[in-house]
Amino acid sequence: MTAPYARYRRAAAIPAGMAMATALAFLPNTAATAAEDAPAPAAAQADATPLSYVVNVKPGHGTSAYVKKAVAKAGGTIVTSYDQIGVIVVHSSNADFAKTIRTVRGVQSAGATRTAPLPAASTGDLGAPKVLSAAEVAAADAPAGQDPLQPQQWDLPAIKADKAHEKTLGSKKVTVAVIDTGVDDTHPDIAPNFDREASVNCVSGKPDTADGAWRPSAAESPHGTHVAGEIAAAKNGVGMTGVAPGVKVSGIKVSTTAGFFYTEAVVCGFVWAAEHGVDVTNNSYYTDPWYFNCKNDPDQKALVEAVGRASRYAEKKGAVNVAAAGNENYDLASDEITDPSSPNDTTPGDRVVDPSECLDIPTQLPGVVTVASTGAKGIKSSFSNHGLGVIDIAAPGGDSTAYQKPDAPATSGLILGTLPGGKWGYMAGTSMASPHVAGVAALIKSTHPYASPALVKALLYAEADATPCTDPYDINGDGKIDAVCEGTKNRNGFYGWGIADALDAVTK
Numbered sequence: 001m002t003a004p005y006a007r008y009r010r011a012a013a014i015p016a017g018m019a020m021a022t023a024l025a026f027l028p029n030t031a032a033t034a035a036e037d038a039p040a041p042a043a044a045q046a047d048a049t050p051l052s053y054v055v056n057v058k059p060g061h062g063t064s065a066y067v068k069k070a071v072a073k074a075g076g077t078i079v080t081s082y083d084q085i086g087v088i089v090v091h092s093s094n095a096d097f098a099k100t101i102r103t104v105r106g107v108q109s110a111g112a113t114r115t116a117p118l119p120a121a122s123t124g125d126l127g128a129p130k131v132l133s134a135a136e137v138a139a140a141d142a143p144a145g146q147d148p149l150q151p152q153q154w155d156l157p158a159i160k161a162d163k164a165h166e167k168t169l170g171s172k173k174v175t176v177a178v179i180d181t182g183v184d185d186t187h188p189d190i191a192p193n194f195d196r197e198a199s200v201n202c203v204s205g206k207p208d209t210a211d212g213a214w215r216p217s218a219a220e221s222p223h224g225t226h227v228a229g230e231i232a233a234a235k236n237g238v239g240m241t242g243v244a245p246g247v248k249v250s251g252i253k254v255s256t257t258a259g260f261f262y263t264e265a266v267v268c269g270f271v272w273a274a275e276h277g278v279d280v281t282n283n284s285y286y287t288d289p290w291y292f293n294c295k296n297d298p299d300q301k302a303l304v305e306a307v308g309r310a311s312r313y314a315e316k317k318g319a320v321n322v323a324a325a326g327n328e329n330y331d332l333a334s335d336e337i338t339d340p341s342s343p344n345d346t347t348p349g350d351r352v353v354d355p356s357e358c359l360d361i362p363t364q365l366p367g368v369v370t371v372a373s374t375g376a377k378g379i380k381s382s383f384s385n386h387g388l389g390v391i392d393i394a395a396p397g398g399d400s401t402a403y404q405k406p407d408a409p410a411t412s413g414l415i416l417g418t419l420p421g422g423k424w425g426y427m428a429g430t431s432m433a434s435p436h437v438a439g440v441a442a443l444i445k446s447t448h449p450y451a452s453p454a455l456v457k458a459l460l461y462a463e464a465d466a467t468p469c470t471d472p473y474d475i476n477g478d479g480k481i482d483a484v485c486e487g488t489k490n491r492n493g494f495y496g497w498g499i500a501d502a503l504d505a506v507t508k
Contacts, residue, residue: 049117052079052205054263055101055110059086079264080206082271084390085309089205089264093119098299099149100350107172111302113263116345119256120360122195131425147233149240150422152178154406156374157397159436164443164498167506169235169246171446176231176249176438177278177319179269180285181222182216182255183251184420187225187232190249198250198276205264207272215420221259222419224251226427227284229418231442232433238321239424240416243439243483243502247446250278260288263303268360270310270372274317279445281314282438283323283362284431289343292358300358307361315367319381320453320460321361322438324397324430325372326385329483330355332364333387334494355387369441369457372494373433375396375404376413378467380494382475382481384430385391388486388493393464395440395500398426403475416442436500441504463508464498466490 029387054074057067064080067088071078071270075094081087084107094100132149140148156162175195182201185194188290201213216224233242242249249484252264252272266287273281285292287307293300311321330337332355339358340350348494363370372394373384380386401413412427437460444456444463450458469492471484485494 011365023135027309031257049093050263051097052093052118052264053090053098053110054112054113054267054302055088055090056108056305057086057088057106057300059309061085061086064106065406066428067104067106069103070107076101080268080309081203083273085313087266087267087306087309089267094323098255098302102298103386108303109298109302111299113303113507114260115343119258123170127370131419131423135422137482145238147235147237147239149416151409152411153240154410155398155436156241157245158245158374158376158396159440159500160437164506165235165241165245166504167503168443170244170443171246171449172248173449173478174244174247174279174442174445175277176244176247176280176282176335177269177273177440178224178231178249178435179252179254179273179281179283180227181221181295181402182253182254182480183213183228183249184215184225184418185251185419187420187422189227189236189418190225190230190237191237191499192234193232193245193248195248195250195436198248198273198278199252200272201253202265202268202272203253203256205262205268207268214253216253217257218420220257221255222251222425223284223427223431224255225373225420226425227282227431230415230432231282231360231439233418242420244442244446247442255285261285263287263306267306267310270314270321270472273319274314278314278319280320280322280438280441283368284429284434286363287322287361289345291339291342291344292337292353292355292360294353294358302494304359304365307334308365311362311365311368315453316455318367319366322361322369322434322441323364324372324434325370325385325391326360327429328385329383330362331383331387331483331493332385332390333486336403342455355486365467367458369433369437370496371394371430371437373399373430374495374499375399376406376410377404378477378499379404379411379470380473380485381428381430384433386483386485386493391493391496393437393465393497393500394495395433395436395468397430399434399475423495440500440502440505443502447506459505459508460500461497463501463504464496465501466498467495469494
């Protein structure tokens with residue numbers, strides 16, 4: 001079960017069969033797939049087109065004059081430098097730039113962050129999403145004390161968030177950064193909790209602090225806005241309710257208009273979060289163009305190192321980094337996986353990788369909380385990646401309503417979230433599971449304001465509801481095993497330490 005030509009593949013469409021394609025799913029369970037117009041391979045364009053690179057040097061010092069001179073001599077232009085972590089962002093039209101700069105004294109690694117020229121020549125067409133109409137929103141009916149759309153949110157009781165809200169909604173002193181496609185902070189469910197000071201546009205690899213730069217345009221994905229609402233949609237009598245409706249949420253935009261999350265943008269995002277007091281980051285994406293970054297490839301090795309340095313820096317500064325595990329039903333603990341989708345910004349092709357050596361970043365980086373997805377019946381979603389020792393925790397990310405139908409009054413097996421323009425709609429994917437865990441982490445931080453990231457993670461895992469393997473796992477009932485779970489009730493490849501528990505987060 002694979003998703004070829006995946007980009008920000010954390011939101012999954014749920015077709016009737018088991019073949020998975022990356023898409024967005026909205027009420028009423030229709031899907032719009034992402035279109036791809038792949039440009040010619042970068043190699044064919046040689047020196048005529050610029051690429052972006054990361055050059056990794058010793059952290060804690062400004063870029064030396066020697067390295068600066070070498071970058072210029074090799075045909076590069078420095079865009080910005082993150083001296084805290086020793087990562088330099090460079091543009092160059094020299095096809096041999098990385099090879100040349102790696103030989104320079106003081107350079108520890110260097111690599112191209114993309115295979116397509118600047119900017120990526122690809123479309124971001126998401127089709128026309130089907131959202132809740134004004135009439136549907138107006139007709140929503142909820143018991144006293146609930147927001148109007150909350151009865152459709154089966155995911156909240158699945159992690160006991162509804163019970164947690166009777167104790168606390170979370171602290172305004174806690175901020176969760178949504179590192180994603182951008183956040184529409186004008187949405188009535190997001191505006192009350194939005195943290196402008198911790199928001200930025202990092203798409204170029206350099207912070208753009210212009211007012212509203214963190215918002216998605218009308219042509220861009222609603223992904224980040226959906227995620228933000230799942231985390232912190234205000235409990236204000238409007239629309240839906242987030243997992244932690246009393247905490248702050250910020251938008252750190254790292255996705256190009258075409259939907260690519262490149263290394264320089266991701267590095268910028270983590271560093272920005274680190275420098276602006278963010279307590280939790282949510283990362284519902286993988287870093288393009290490689291689904292898996294293999295350490296025996298000098299370019300991909302440099303990307304792993306750059307993003308790894310940035311995520312570690314954010315954690316050192318107090319942030320818990322939470323990330324989606326992916327939607328291909330891969331066993332990330334297996335000996336080998338066939339990756340058909342890399343590089344996804346030019347011409348992908350099948351390659352066999354060892355997922356212990358070739359990492360999906362940021363989710364497989366050390367210290368990052370890796371989140372698998374569950375459906376309305378509390379079992380692994382049909383699409384969710386898994387793997388003993390890789391998955392840390394699980395949370396609701398939705399699934400086909402035909403596979404896992406929620407109890408009434410909820411009608412869709414997908415996850416309700418906010419959409420740009422003051423709208424709401426459904427999506428599914430580990431993209432939707434990760435923000436549930438980010439929200440629970442924010443509740444833990446609210447309850448334990450002086451807790452370190454290590455302690456927040458320890459509590460997150462200890463308080464999770466241990467969930468045994470689903471065995472046999474035949475999600476569509478066709479008599480064939482769709483995935484194999486390994487491990488014990490207390491820790492296994494489907495659910496990690498268990499399913500996130502928001503009530504324990506605010507009572508223990």
